[in-house]
Amino acid sequence: xxxxxxxxxxxxxxxxxxxxxxxxxxxxxxxxxxxxxxxxxxxxxxxxxxxxxxxxxxxxxxxxxxxxxxxxxxxxxxxxxxxxxxxxxxxxxxxxxxxxxxxxxxxxxxxxxxxxxxxxxxxxxxxxxxxxxxxxxxxxxxxxxxxxxxxxxxxxxxxxxxxxxxxxxxxxxxxxxxxxxxxxxxxxxxxxxxxxxxxxxxxxxxxxxxxxxxxxxxxxxxxxxxxxxxxxxxxxxxxxxxxxxxxxxxxxxxxxxxxxxxxxxxxxxxxxxxxxxxxxxxxxxxxxxxxxxxxxxxxxxxxxxxxxxxxxxxxxxxxxxxxxxxxxxxxxxxxxxxxxxxxxxxxxxxxxxxxxxxxxxxxxxxxxxxxxxxxxxxxxxxxxxxxxxxxxxxxxxxxxxxxxxxxxxxxxxxxxxxxxxxxxxxxxxxxxxxxxxxxxxxxxxxxxxxxxxxxxxxxxxxxxxxxxxxxxxxxxxxxxxxxxxxxxxxxxxxxxxxxxxxxx
Ligand code: KIV
Ligand code: ZN
Numbered sequence: 001x002x003x004x005x006x007x008x009x010x011x012x013x014x015x016x017x018x019x020x021x022x023x024x025x026x027x028x029x030x031x032x033x034x035x036x037x038x039x040x041x042x043x044x045x046x047x048x049x050x051x052x053x054x055x056x057x058x059x060x061x062x063x064x065x066x067x068x069x070x071x072x073x074x075x076x077x078x079x080x081x082x083x084x085x086x087x088x089x090x091x092x093x094x095x096x097x098x099x100x101x102x103x104x105x106x107x108x109x110x111x112x113x114x115x116x117x118x119x120x121x122x123x124x125x126x127x128x129x130x131x132x133x134x135x136x137x138x139x140x141x142x143x144x145x146x147x148x149x150x151x152x153x154x155x156x157x158x159x160x161x162x163x164x165x166x167x168x169x170x171x172x173x174x175x176x177x178x179x180x181x182x183x184x185x186x187x188x189x190x191x192x193x194x195x196x197x198x199x200x201x202x203x204x205x206x207x208x209x210x211x212x213x214x215x216x217x218x219x220x221x222x223x224x225x226x227x228x229x230x231x232x233x234x235x236x237x238x239x240x241x242x243x244x245x246x247x248x249x250x251x252x253x254x255x256x257x258x259x260x261x262x263x264x265x266x267x268x269x270x271x272x273x274x275x276x277x278x279x280x281x282x283x284x285x286x287x288x289x290x291x292x293x294x295x296x297x298x299x300x301x302x303x304x305x306x307x308x309x310x311x312x313x314x315x316x317x318x319x320x321x322x323x324x325x326x327x328x329x330x331x332x333x334x335x336x337x338x339x340x341x342x343x344x345x346x347x348x349x350x351x352x353x354x355x356x357x358x359x360x361x362x363x364x365x366x367x368x369x370x371x372x373x374x375x376x377x378x379x380x381x382x383x384x385x386x387x388x389x390x391x392x393x394x395x396x397x398x399x400x401x402x403x404x405x406x407x408x409x410x411x412x413x414x415x416x417x418x419x420x421x422x423x424x425x426x427x428x429x430x431x432x433x434x435x436x437x438x439x440x441x442x443x444x445x446x447x448x449x450x451x452x453x454x455x456x457x458x459x460x461x462x463x464x465x466x467x468x469x470x471x472x473x474x475x476x477x478x479x480x481x482x483x484x485x486x487x488x489x490x491x492x493x494x495x496x497x498x499x500x501x502x503x504x
Contacts, residue, residue, distance in 0.1 A: 004260055005252060006228045007245065008042040008204065009035050011273070012061070013074050015236035017047065019277055025057040027276055031233070032061050034269045039262045040245075042070035042228075044098060048088035049081040058088035065092045072096035072141065077126035086133040097130040098173070100143035103157050107146045116153070120160045124167050131168030141171035143206065148176035148186050158196045165201055171228055172197060173204035179211045179240075187220045194225030204228030207243045209235060214243040219251045233273045234281065234288070246270065246287050250318055266323035287323055294330040296374070298338030304329050305340050333380055335370040338362060345377050346384050352451065352465070353384065356479055360501070361387045388481055393500025395441075400432065400492040410435040412496070428488045429468075432495055441499065444471040450490075453483060466494040472502040 011031055016022050023031065028046070035043050045062065048055040058073050065071045071092035075081035077099050089095040101123050102108060108119050123142065130140045142164045144150065150157045161172055174193060176186050186207075194203045205221040205228070207214035218229050235244030246266045249259045270288040274281045283291040295304045295315060303314030308329065311319050316329060331341045342365060343358035365383050369375050375383075399411040403422065408431035411420045423435030433443055447469035464487040470478050480498030484490035 003227055004258060005222055006042065006202065006204075007040040007249070007259070007261060008044065008070075008072075008228050008230045009040045009232065009245065010044045010206070010230050010242060011035065011233040011236060012057075013044040013046050014206075014230075014238060014242050015232040015234075015277070017050070018236060018238045018241075019279075021278070022054075023057075023276070024053060025060055028057045028061060029064075030276065031273065032064075034265070034272060035233070036066055036069065037262060038245075038265050038269060039260060040069070041260065042072060042096070044072045044074060044230075045089065047074045048084040049075065055084060055088050058085075059091065062089040062092040062095065065094075067093040070094045070096050070139075072098045075099045075126075075130070077101040077122045079126075079129055082126060082130050082133065086130070089138075092138075095134060095138035096141055096171075097134050097138065098141040098143065099126045099130050100145050100173070100175075101126065102145040102177075103153070103160060104146035104149035105153050106149060116156060116160075120163065123160060123164055127164050127167040127169045139171065140169045141173055141204065142169035143173035143175055143204075145175060146177045147174040147189070148207075149178065149180065151181075151185065151189065154189060154192060158193055161193065161197060165197060170200075171202040171204050173206050173228070173230065174226075175206035175230075176208055176214070176217055177206075179208050179213060179217070183213050183217045183220060186217050187224045190221045190226055191224040202228050204230060205243075206230035208237060209240040209242065209244075212240070214241070215247040215251065218243045218248050219255075222248075222252065222257075234270055234277065234279065235285075236273070236277055236279060244286075246323065250287060250323070253322075254317065263322055264324040267320075267325040287318070288325075291330075293320055293325070293327065294332050295341075296332045296334045297336045298340065301331050301337055301341045301344070304331065305344050333365065333369060333375045334373060335366055337366070337369070342380065342384075345380050349377060349381055351381065351384060352467075352481070353388070354479055356477075357388060360478075389483060389497070391480075391497050391500045391504065393504050395496050395499040395503070397493060397496040400428070400489065402428070402488070406431070408432065408435070410492070412439075414439075414441070429491050429495070432492045436495070436499075443495070443499065445469070446471055446477060448491075450487060464490040466490040468494045468498055470495070470498040470502060476502075478502050 046054040046058040048058045062071050071089050073085035073089050075085045085097045127142050203226045205218050205226045207217045231245035232242040235241040249261050252259050281288050283289050295301045300315045307314040331344050333341050339358045339362045342362050343355050346353040394415045396413045401409050406424055408423050419439045421435040423431035425431035425434050449467050451465045453465050465483045467481050478498050478501045480494045482490050482493030482497050
């Protein structure tokens, strides 16, 4: 089914009415501009009968609305409210009056204290009145409040809606005003109404999130025939909120449906809305949560790193850039993490490390994480600096100096026994190794290199970094590094670091 979903935003009405401090005109205008940037097709700007302030806000937003955006206001099924909406949104190019009444048996009896036939008449009168007021310039939306609770009288609701459509409503909204039951129950009801009404009527869904399934109910309703999807930014709204627009948009996008929205505006919008609503985005909020891109288990970290720059990721629903998120997948190091995380965190911070070194220092980092929990990148880097550049052990370099005639003097201690030897060789590395051999510590040098230092990460006092590969007595290879302002000292220091690693 390829119908373009019609995103009808209710942030300025349903979300706004749930805020501890509802927005004033200026604040509403900020959100309104973000909604236009996102490209939603319709915006319910408020409930003009609620207060003079909301009336003014609706009026102003209708004046500045883009010509192709439907601008609507909510009204109970009473003439006073409907007139207020008509006046408030009159400047819009595409105005809509949205009127509603409950049709659930429970609410008709205990809240409205009215018989079903009285309610049907109120609905018809409201829609007829609204249609006359709005004329050809705009349209009328009718909502069955508590539709999700109309399972037992669904046939009656459908017959009432057939009359409501004849009276002039072109959008029929079927709210799950309180989410109480299964998604499938609701979606089946949507499908039944869709099949019973003329095909030129827009079926709309409006789901509250009392059980945390509003997104699922909205997405599946789209596939069952609903075209208008009433959603709110950040999932704000009464109680546990309304359907979160971002989740619906991305679920449809991932399912191959063109949403017509500027998805890359989502993240920025979410941050602004959270701030303005004074409702922080919770850590684990899908897509936009601060922790929504974090991987802490070794297995997930491995998959995340291997698929890092690919559009589809092993452990993420989208590439963050799709919603305009520039922060990358976060690799957080805990006792559950592994070598890939160590390698990724250290190398992303610009420090030199090989996977072999990451494997070596991972148990040390894990031990620390076991006692303190997640380590910050800086804590991890501190351990790396110590374990890679200053590994402690039985060998201590005390002095190394150049004598004359290719001779070098090496002073060191091993387990508190001091050695003072001369070595010869073509360069300090060979001379140091020769002196060590003489002291009874022969080492096989497999590889040696000097690297320029990135001053920003390793400190400006160091100018040289030596990297050596030594073979231990059991044949294992160790990589050791050292940095110093003297190339000669960096070389010898690296050999001693290697010794300490081999004999640790
Ligand atoms: O949740 C609801 O039923 C509503 C209607 C007024 C549309 O917000
Ligand atoms: Zn609602």
